[in-house]
Amino acid sequence: MTSAALVARSVSALAGGPWTRFGLRRFGRLLVSVWVVVTAAFLMIHLVPGDPVRAALGATAPLDVVEARREVLGLNDPLWTQYGRYLQGLLSGDLGTSMTSGLPVSQVIGDRLPATVELAVYAFLLAIAVSVPLGLAMAAATRGGRRRHTELAFTSTSVVLAAIPEFLVAVGLVFVFSVQLGWAPVAGRSGPSSYVLPVVALALAPAAVLARIVRVEMLAVLQTDYIRTARAKRLPRRTVSVRHALPNALTASLTLCGLLLGAMVAGTVLVENVFAWPGLGTTIVGSIVGKDYPVVQGIVLVYGVGVLLVNLTVDIALALIDPRSTIRES
Amino acid sequence: MRAKRGSTWVRALRTPVGATGAALLVVVFLLAALAPVLWSAQASAVDTSQILRGSSSAHRLGTDSLGRDILYRLLVGTRLSVTLALGATAIGVGAGLVLGTTPMWLGARLGRIVGAAVNIAVAFPGLLLALFFAAVFGIGATGAVLAIGFAIAPGFARLTQTLVARVAGLDYIAAARIAGVGRGRVLIRHVLPNIGEPLVVNATIVAGNALLALAGLSFLGLGVQAPAYDWGRLLAESLNSIYINPSAAFATGLAVVVAGLAFNLFGEAVARGLGLRTPSAAVVSDRGRRTPRAPAPARADGAPDREPALLAVEGLCVSFPGPRGATTPVRDVGLSMRRGASVGIVGESGSGKSLTALAIAGLIEEPGRVDADRLEFLGADLRGDRVRAHRHLLGTSFAMVFQDPLASFNPTMRVGRQLAEVAEEHLGLRRAPAWARAVDRLRAVRLPGAERRARQFPHELSGGMRQRAMIGMGLMGTPALIVADEPTTALDVTVQRQVLRLLESIRATEHVAILLISHDITVVSHVCERVLVMYAGRVVEDLPTVDLPRCRHPYTRALLAAVPDLATDRSRPLTVIPGRPIDPSEYPVGCAFAPRCPLADEHCRHVDPALVADGHGRRVACWHADATPAERVGDPN
Numbered sequence: 016m017t018s019a020a021l022v023a024r025s026v027s028a029l030a031g032g033p034w035t036r037f038g039l040r041r042f043g044r045l046l047v048s049v050w051v052v053v054t055a056a057f058l059m060i061h062l063v064p065g066d067p068v069r070a071a072l073g074a075t076a077p078l079d080v081v082e083a084r085r086e087v088l089g090l091n092d093p094l095w096t097q098y099g100r101y102l103q104g105l106l107s108g109d110l111g112t113s114m115t116s117g118l119p120v121s122q123v124i125g126d127r128l129p130a131t132v133e134l135a136v137y138a139f140l141l142a143i144a145v146s147v148p149l150g151l152a153m154a155a156a157t158r159g160g161r162r163r164h165t166e167l168a169f170t171s172t173s174v175v176l177a178a179i180p181e182f183l184v185a186v187g188l189v190f191v192f193s194v195q196l197g198w199a200p201v202a203g204r205s206g207p208s209s210y211v212l213p214v215v216a217l218a219l220a221p222a223a224v225l226a227r228i229v230r231v232e233m234l235a236v237l238q239t240d241y242i243r244t245a246r247a248k249r250l251p252r253r254t255v256s257v258r259h260a261l262p263n264a265l266t267a268s269l270t271l272c273g274l275l276l277g278a279m280v281a282g283t284v285l286v287e288n289v290f291a292w293p294g295l296g297t298t299i300v301g302s303i304v305g306k307d308y309p310v311v312q313g314i315v316l317v318y319g320v321g322v323l324l325v326n327l328t329v330d331i332a333l334a335l336i337d338p339r340s341t342i343r344e345s
Numbered sequence: 346m347r348a349k350r351g352s353t354w355v356r357a358l359r360t361p362v363g364a365t366g367a368a369l370l371v372v373v374f375l376l377a378a379l380a381p382v383l384w385s386a387q388a389s390a391v392d393t394s395q396i397l398r399g400s401s402s403a404h405r406l407g408t409d410s411l412g413r414d415i416l417y418r419l420l421v422g423t424r425l426s427v428t429l430a431l432g433a434t435a436i437g438v439g440a441g442l443v444l445g446t447t448p449m450w451l452g453a454r455l456g457r458i459v460g461a462a463v464n465i466a467v468a469f470p471g472l473l474l475a476l477f478f479a480a481v482f483g484i485g486a487t488g489a490v491l492a493i494g495f496a497i498a499p500g501f502a503r504l505t506q507t508l509v510a511r512v513a514g515l516d517y518i519a520a521a522r523i524a525g526v527g528r529g530r531v532l533i534r535h536v537l538p539n540i541g542e543p544l545v546v547n548a549t550i551v552a553g554n555a556l557l558a559l560a561g562l563s564f565l566g567l568g569v570q571a572p573a574y575d576w577g578r579l580l581a582e583s584l585n586s587i588y589i590n591p592s593a594a595f596a597t598g599l600a601v602v603v604a605g606l607a608f609n610l611f612g613e614a615v616a617r618g619l620g621l622r623t624p625s626a627a628v629v630s631d632r633g634r635r636t637p638r639a640p641a642p643a644r645a646d647g648a649p650d651r652e653p654a655l656l657a658v659e660g661l662c663v664s665f666p667g668p669r670g671a672t673t674p675v676r677d678v679g680l681s682m683r684r685g686a687s688v689g690i691v692g693e694s695g696s697g698k699s700l701t702a703l704a705i706a707g708l709i710e711e712p713g714r715v716d717a718d719r720l721e722f723l724g725a726d727l728r729g730d731r732v733r734a735h736r737h738l739l740g741t742s743f744a745m746v747f748q749d750p751l752a753s754f755n756p757t758m759r760v761g762r763q764l765a766e767v768a769e770e771h772l773g774l775r776r777a778p779a780w781a782r783a784v785d786r787l788r789a790v791r792l793p794g795a796e797r798r799a800r801q802f803p804h805e806l807s808g809g810m811r812q813r814a815m816i817g818m819g820l821m822g823t824p825a826l827i828v829a830d831e832p833t834t835a836l837d838v839t840v841q842r843q844v845l846r847l848l849e850s851i852r853a854t855e856h857v858a859i860l861l862i863s864h865d866i867t868v869v870s871h872v873c874e875r876v877l878v879m880y881a882g883r884v885v886e887d888l889p890t891v892d893l894p895r896c897r898h899p900y901t902r903a904l905l906a907a908v909p910d911l912a913t914d915r916s917r918p919l920t921v922i923p924g925r926p927i928d929p930s931e932y933p934v935g936c937a938f939a940p941r942c943p944l945a946d947e948h949c950r951h952v953d954p955a956l957v958a959d960g961h962g963r964r965v966a967c968w969h970a971d972a973t974p975a976e977r978v979g980d981p982n
Contacts, residue, residue: 244815245755
């Protein structure tokens with residue numbers, strides 16, 4: 016148990032309502048996770064086997080140049096001093112300096128982040144917009160074991176689509192729509208048409224997974240006692256579906272949405288590289304290859320915190336829709 | 346254990362998905378083993394006259410920037426791709442197993458710390474972890490394998506933790522521990538063999554994902570480096586020349602997908618096989634419609650007055666289609682109720698009493714089927730789709746109370762809102778007055794702090810409160826009938842009493858009829874004037890409660906005898922009805938109770954007795970109903 020979690024626990028023992036407890040506990044967990052991410056990012060450069068500066072500058076670099084660079088980066092100080100300095104830098108928005116371009120890492124990230132966020136957000140919205148109505152329609156169509164062939168086709172298609180990694184989908188899309196049909200540009204970020212293929216490539220697998228889950232959840236919810244109660248109240252069929260079934264079906268799907276959105280953050284890395292998209296994904300790969308550790312550290316931090324924020328958002332949304340989850344949080 | 350495991354894997358091979366996955370896996374492994382031996386020379390033959398050509402008869406998938414044949418490179422690349430994937434899987438599974446079983450190695454406290462760390466790591470997508478480790482280990486095949494391996498570990502550790510926790514709670518593990526068997530020994534001898542199967546299945550699926558992920562890393566240029574090549578690297582190279590030679594990129598991508606799917610499909614098929622139970626072969630029978638018709642109950646229930654029936658049911662059947670033909674769990678049920686009446690239906694679980702209630706309420710869902718010669722409520726015909734036409738009548742006059750009050754309330758809506766929507770829907774009230782009525786009704790069912798409770802969610806109320814609120818929901822309109830399906834079964838004994846008393850007082854003050862469904866004949870006899878006893882989907886006896894001591898069906902007598910009272914000799918075991926209730930798919934030709942009946946003879950086993958009225962307001966379906974008490978074998982009285 017870390018001290019933050021302990022503090023959260025003892026405070027929650029004093030505080031009253033389930034919402035206060037939920038908020039404190041969730042915030043405590045976020046702090047712990049952020050600390051883990053920050054520490055992992057800091058330790059990365061020290062985990063590299065051998066001398067990272069030697070690796071970055073190459074085997075032929077003169078010893079005094081390597082030493083000078085080590086001194087500049089503060090790598091010769093004791094680990095604790097470096098850790099303290101790193102945390103201090105983070106708090107003041109200083110993520111270090113790129114070893115290759117000499118630009119501040121925060122500036123590199125600031126330049127590249129919007130393109131990545133755009134890609135992820137559009138893809139997420141597309142996945143939701145397609146999969147939720149599709150899953151609901153399939154649930155309605157295949158209820159009570161009807162239309163078994165439709166169900167089989169839907170399930171197997173979604174399983175296969177979900178199993179294909181984004182970068183292969185991306186290559187497939189480029190092959191069909193850019194090379195064969197010439198409808199969309201092969202790469203780059205210029206104008207609305209250049210967004211279509213990357214966004215679709217990123218959204219396809221999550222949409223397939225989500226549509227399947229929404230269908231299964233909806234079918235499960237329609238079987239519950241409280242839906243029978245709603246029907247016993249003789250509410251119109253649409254009211255039963257929209258007011259009583261949908262919110263409950265979406266709570267379970269929402270948990271999955273968090274995982275999918277997190278995976279989507281990672282998926283941007285591959286998709287960006289297929290389409291030469293000027294985002295964080297192309298930058299981190301270039302920096303790993305070029306051993307530009309401060310940039311890699313900074314971007315790992317951004318991705319990690321991004322995933323944590325996604326999870327936090329989902330948990331809060333979940334608590335708003337289904338009040339029982341504030342209790343479950345413990 | 347071994348034999349069972351073998352049969353599961355073999356059974357998985359017989360399913361179409363499993364067979365496809367296995368066949369593809371065999372092809373992939375054969376290629377991995379043989380292709381480098383057979384075609385290494387062709388794959389590395391440089392031909393500077395054939396640089397970056399498209400598909401031709403000499404080079405089916407064209408050539409790369411050094412004029413090497415891409416098809417051969419693709420085939421030869423299988424080995425490296427598969428080997429690396431298996432290596433990463435081995436690392437990930439090994440690390441995951443160690444992490445996931447730490448509580449058993451290092452004790453609970455250290456185990457908790459490792460568990461917390463695993464939980465944090467699991468929250469991050471595998472590819473992000475892989476990128477992190479790739480940056481640490483440096484680019485190249487070794488780095489990529491380590492990176493993917495470590496990225497797999499947290500997820501696998503989580504799985505192992507879950508499985509170990511499940512097994513560790515079992516009695517024989519606890520016994521081994523108490524007997525002083527060491528932790529490591531318990532783990533290896535007792536725990537791992539029992540969770541081996543799901544672990545192996547998941548490792549198979551993980552191997553497929555590792556293959557895809559490694560292809561991804563190589564594709565990004567972080568994995569395999571020239572001159573070595575795997576599929577990911579080939580894909581990256583062919584993407585650069587996708588305009589000249591699209592078939593190369595397409596074929597390489599296809600190879601990756603197919604190989605990845607092969608692992609996944611095979612693993613999924615086995616996983617599904619593990620969870621599957623083959624349905625026991627049961628005899629098909631559907632005799633629901635063939636049973637002799639019971640006489641119309643309207644005249645038989647001893648109700649001489651002219652007042653129109655509140656509820657009239659004749660020849661009610663409920664059937665469900667099944668893989669071996671339809672089953673009919675409710676057969677030819679008839680009953681009639683007047684205003685303010687109280688009728689109870691008793692029977693063991695599976696006797697069809699709850700389905701009867703749902704069928705009367707028109708709440709049987711597809712694919713279930715309801716047939717009835719007559720089904721009328723307040724003069725409205727409720728058969729088939731006509732239920733919907735009488736929506737408002739039913740919504741205000743026909744109330745239902747279900748067994749489990751927690752499950753029967755929508756967990757995401759406030760209690761008051763769930764009551765209020767009835768008034769909005771059927772009484773045309775606006776939000777505020779509907780809410781006011783909801784609070785008023787909650788007061789009427791004596792819910793303490795009605796106003797506050799209305800604003801709460803169902804899980805914030807106690808079981809008894811919820812059931813009161815559920816009854817209050819039925820009072821939102823002006824009910825003529827409350828159908829209560831096991832309303833007290835899920836409640837504490839003291840609370841049961843209160844709920845039953847509430848139902849009785851509502852019946853008395855509001856002149857509401859109550860149809861009470863219960864497995865408990867004492868509950869029914871306390872509340873109801875009349876009792877219908879159901880067995881195997883049929884009414885076997887129908888009589889006034891006061892006549893229960895003089896009941897004539899051996900099943901009714903058995904139900905009464907099974908109730909302990911103050912005079913019961915507690916030194917002897919409680920009376921039970923021998924045998925089990927019969928499954929609706931196995932109804933026999935004769936009397937369904939015959940196999941458990943002390944009076945049954947050959948006639949009973951071959952001819953099903955009809956429900957016969959005796960002219961004194963009682964009906965019974967038994968060939969031995971008129972047997973004198975002396976003839977009754979095993980008579981409890």
